[in-house]
Amino acid sequence: DIVMTQSPDSLAVSLGERATINCKSSQSVLYSSNNKNYLAWYQQKPGQPPKLLIYWASTRESGVPDRFSGSGSGTDFTLTISSLQAEDVAVYYCQQYYSTLLTFGPGTKVDIK
Amino acid sequence: EVQLVESGGGLIQPGGSLRLSCAASGFTVSNNYMSWVRQAPGKGLEWVSVIYSDGRTYYADSVKGRFTISRDNSNNTLYLQMNSLRAEDTAVYYCARLLYFDYWGRGTLVTVSS
Numbered sequence: 001d002i003v004m005t006q007s008p009d010s011l012a013v014s015l016g017e018r019a020t021i022n023c024k025s026s027q028s029v030l031y032s033s034n035n036k037n038y039l040a041w042y043q044q045k046p047g048q049p050p051k052l053l054i055y056w057a058s059t060r061e062s063g064v065p066d067r068f069s070g071s072g073s074g075t076d077f078t079l080t081i082s083s084l085q086a087e088d089v090a091v092y093y094c095q096q097y098y099s100t101l102l103t104f105g106p107g108t109k110v111d112i113k
Numbered sequence: 114e115v116q117l118v119e120s121g122g123g124l125i126q127p128g129g130s131l132r133l134s135c136a137a138s139g140f141t142v143s144n145n146y147m148s149w150v151r152q153a154p155g156k157g158l159e160w161v162s163v164i165y166s167d168g169r170t171y172y173a174d175s176v177k178g179r180f181t182i183s184r185d186n187s188n189n190t191l192y193l194q195m196n197s198l199r200a201e202d203t204a205v206y207y208c209a210r211l212l213y214f215d216y217w218g219r220g221t222l223v224t225v226s227s
Binding site for chain 1: 148157158159160163171173174207212213214215217218219220
């Protein structure tokens with residue numbers, strides 16, 4: 001199985017400041033035949049199902065604010081919130097879909113400082 | 114509009130069985146990858162199982178041999194048959210579309226306890 005790790009476990013950022021979350025996979029999720037990274041990011045608020053933010057590592061889902069961006073390739077990925085808003089307080093998960101056995105990272109909790 | 118609505122959760126004793134349903138609207142289940150994902154209370158997300166459009170199925174090691182994913186094309190519904198349930202299967206179970214999960218249901222709570 002591909003193991004996903006995230007860092008940090010939690011972070012607190014001032015309103016309007018940048019938040020950066022890292023995700024690492026135990027093996028590459030870059031498919032060489034199409035040069036796509038099979039990596040997605042989700043946001044989950046309490047009592048709600050997760051919401052897709054980013055897929056193919058850097059493609060923003062329709063309707064997601066452009067302050068959210070994804071980057072990285074191979075085994076190392078980053079989710080950046082360029083200017084944290086109050087409504088961004090949530091837990092963020094990365095997920096690989098390269099393997100037939102799909103796996104999530106453990107999550108990163110983002111709060112306001 | 115795409116919608117997913119799970120049902121069938123509840124309280125069940127260890128060793129028991131339960132079947133979850135996920136009624137889909139706005140798209141055709143059989144033409145898509147469909148998964149079950151669960152979340153134990155206060156914990157992170159765990160993928161459980163997927164069914165491909167061609168019928169292939171895959172399972173997390175934690176449920177392999179106990180859970181079965183299936184679909185009813187005529188009712189546009191996804192199912193998860195759960196047998197030999199354990200306390201550690203207690204979770205909210207979500208159904209979700211595609212391999213990067215673009216649509217999720219609200220979930221159904223399964224509690225395994227005596």
